[in-house]
Amino acid sequence: MIRLIRALAVLVIVTAACDAPTDSVGPVEPQAPAAHMAPAQKIGPGVLEALARGETPAIMIALDAGTPRGLENTRNAVAAAQRQALSRVSENEVTVRRRFAAVPALAAVARSEAAVRRLAADPRVRRIDLEVGGTGGLATSVPLIRGDLRHARGNTGAGVVVAVLDTGFDSDHPDLQGALVGEACFGRDANNTDGVGFCPDGTDRQFGAGAAEDDQGHGTHVTGIVTATGDAAGPGVAPDASIFAIKVLDFGGAAGRFFFLSEIVAALDYIVNNPGFDIQVANLSLSTNARYTGVCDDADANTMAVQSVASQLRAAGVTVFAAAGNNGSTQMGLPACVSSVISVGASNNNDVAAGFTNVNETTDIFAPGVDIVSLRRGGGPRTASGTSMASPHAAGCAALLIQAGDATTPAEVEARLKDSAFTVTVGGNTFPRIDCRPDQNQAPELSVNQPAVTVDEGDLAVNAGMFSDPEGDAVTLSASIGTVIDTGNGTWSWSFASTDGPLESQQVTITGTDALDAEGSVSFDLTVLNVAPLVDAGPDATILTNETFTFTGTFSDPGVNDAPWNWVINWGDGSPNTTGTTNSQAAPIVRSHQFCAAQTYTIGFSVTDKDDDTGTDSMELTVEYLGVEIDITPSQHPNSVNLGNRGRLPVAVLSSATFDATGIDPASVSLGNEVGTDTPVATRPNGRFFSSVEDVNGDGLPDLVLHFEVPALVANGDLTPASTYLVLRGFLADGCTNFRGQDSVNVVP
Incomplete structure (x- = not known):
């Protein structure tokens, strides 16, 4: 498979440039309503209470940096807003843990109530909230979303870089070889000690080879859904996509953990500030423990920070997906609840919402997330369920759309994923379940060996032909009448047991339907000829004069629908014929007649079907003296x-x-x-x-x-x-x- 390989040295250089101090800029007047809010209203619940208890809480400070244009101007405006806010406090009062390059926010540890209040009084400060933490959220699921149809057309995600923010990437797994184009780790752990964290080298920051080695397995499973080659668990949705692995979750719990949302924001800020990575899709199979109702863009400092960086990524052409969360709640956590992130709920193979999925009216899409077989850290397959599994299905589909040129901007990708005939209904609300079908499709092509087929009713009509699909899709065959079967190697065979001519004479159409419901067809003329009834007047017989003879006549008609049948018995003695009508072939015609003159009589028996075709037979009756x-x-x-x-x-x-x-x-x-x-x-x-x-x-x-x-x-x-x-x-x-x-x-x- 094709993989996009980049030199890791380039990543180190870009990272170093990203970490360099930003240039100062002049003040920019705040545009948000924070400038007009009372300082106390900007301080979120729990911040002052924690300080009053003598704690040193981790806080997120959302800033207003105006609306500068361009990445460089954004960096400068953010740096200026950060400097101005921090000028009101000392390092001992508020210790900065994370200073972002393009996100107007700061992650810090608060040590003084007075300092927090001074920060809140700054017109550039929008919100101050406790920082939140959280956790990390193929073979049948890829065909379910019809990604396999794109694979058949050579649309495999080649050339598209997908950033996976998770527990990391098993670089030794056979199904992921050649996929990795970059690695980074943002891993501040629960100790909140600068320089110490859960990155593979023990620090809270690591870049380059080995920086995102998976120690938990969740990230490997998620990455496999995006881009597995298919040896262990079936191909991923985009098996030739490239992966930029960013480790933001540790090894704890069932899906890894992050302790500070600022690490997630920092990782996204890292992508924003390194456009040379050419990342076009980002997947976050993770969610905060804190949950929000509806769109949460301005709910608190945490959501403001996430929305800021997500909107910048979207503007830069990066489509961001996030798991809706696994609490079975009508609320969603971060980052799924912000408007610039495409939130993904989980459904099963029958398009029924998983019982664990978070969902509300702001959930954007659903994708398969129940019993997903993907990759196990250390090799082989693993089965897991969760919205963590649903989100990478959507991310992989986005990679296919981008490679094919069917959708190239985040807005186009989102609109295309929502354009689906498959839906999931929850609580009266209907959501689109992603359909990664190819946008361009050609109908199957069919040919027929005999343009016309003629048979007698009761006979088996047969024909044959060939079929193919230009894209190599599987083709389902059907016939307007009779039975058509796939006889292998692109051939079909048709048969029809005729029962009623000429009524069954018609044009027969053989239709081939591909996996995208495109139909091709071929037709031929079927002529079913009516066949006269086959009549049996019975064996010859001998009677004595003046005896009554009992005649028994039978008939069969291959036209089972040829009723009614009119029958006639000609006794051969000049007496009137005996006639009647029957609707059944099964019952014999039995009638009696007296013969006087001794001689040999020819008794004629005829049956005429509804199509006016007559069958006849006769028997010899000898009347003896x-x-x-x-x-x-x-x-x-x-x-x-x-x-x-x-x-x-x-x-x-x-x-x-x-x-x-x-x-x-x-x-x-x-x-x-x-x-x-x-x-x-x-x-x-x-x-x-x-x-x-x-x-x-x-x-x-x-x-x-x-x-x-x-x-x-x-x-x-x-x-x-x-x-x-x-x-x-x-x-x-x-x-x-x-x-x-x-x-x-x-x-x-």
Whole structure:
């Protein structure tokens, strides 16, 4: 990864220049209302009380240095204000612990109530308050804020220097190698002894190599969130950003401690007065124990000092972030409560505010701060929660924005971080959760193999194509109908189980959506053809005359939505068709019909779907005669017939236990040889049939004797020299029982 490296010798030179005495300037009239306040009103709570108890309290003295333009003029004005205020007291009465170069304030130890009152009477003194102390406040969180999408585009924070004010920096951690471009320590400890502190060399000031070596771990974890390379816990938000580590917290507690706010102000003053460091982002995962309601710029001397230096940093192009604090309070500590600092609350991966986060209407943004896996001092990963973890997410995102040129000033960075579709709601107030998405994005590109696909309903329609994203973002595929899957290597496959043509014919659109919700698509035409129902009339069958036949027809239709279906049964006997409508393919069509005449019938079955396509099938039904016994020329054997006979040929139809020959309708009866034209029963002149009822065979059952004209039989071809048998056919009087009988003949020339 690219790292911005600066020579440490340069830092020492600049630091030395920063510590040099400032030039004096003439008096500048105070612009703040402090000039008009009574001296007693300028002294904050606890200062005089501590002196009355015989204590020597650490105090912060906020000054009014006017509104000079430019860093050099600011330094001169601040130095003049400091000299004028201190001219009212002696060193023994008020001992200065920290004199800032560009911040109109002084950190001191008060030893005399009278001296404090004299200071308060100076028109350049805005406030005197007890100095406060405080504490220090990836793999899933970076994708959550969509920083990984910028990484994919080569936007990794390279060239941007982030100052991390914390417990320091583990210079040996593998994930931080090459990141460090500068170090400093502002470490006055609880003893408040000049020159003695918690810096690595035991002093309260240290600059250059080793000055910010981490002895606690909080700073290493915070720094990893900004710029870890990703071996131990996933890449940081800005993995190629450079780090200027400034140690301002000791090793105490869970997150380090600072005892005097003036050390934090001094560190920020150090950045203001060294523009050559090219620091563009500063992260302060720390907060005072003292908390404030709302914007605290002018609440007391401490807040005035912080606001002064923070506003100078903002004017100089440095975006400052601070943790909102972990007290679960509606108040925030310093520096988060001042207006020139972007305060950061903590939320979880579901954009729900962490229970520990401080938040009120002045909280600027939220960022991930629950169960954040980052770097452990000494190597490897570590999981921690807190607004201390949320703030560096925002700082890292700022580095990405600055590198990309999407936001280059603190105001632009703040506005861009607040421009988020993701929100966190607390107590009825809604706050933006940072979204580090790339500002420039191109939609995925898709192509299709077949511009048109045609299938029968019931068949599986398929197509395929390719997709890609110009920035290499992950692409989620979707289809307007059917299913599309990522088949790897930038290819997609689509399928659709068609069920209803032509209704399902349409334009199909395959859409690719990238992680920033940009969509690309490709379309093709799908034609689904309707398919006629597949009809089954059942197997062929055989019945006897005058029996009722039960027809069972079934059908299936690949168009499951093709109802209703209209069906028709053509019985094949000239009778009216049987018709109906069904909405179900599952239930067979069952209907009964009586057949009389003995013959083979073709029963047709058709089903028409809602799209007017018809499927047909048929079956053969054989209706067999009722077999009866006949006797040609009863009581004569053989049954001789003379072709020259001009008389009539008698034929007896014999009754049986199951058949009553007297029930025959003579008008329906004919005799023939199945070759010629059958000859009907002979009739008398009065039109009555030549027939009689006799017990021909002596079985006690009445038989029917019918007579046929021999010349007619010969003329019709029913009797020929070659004839060996004759067939009698007819119906019973019910009109539906068709019978047949056969007997041999002996033709006599």
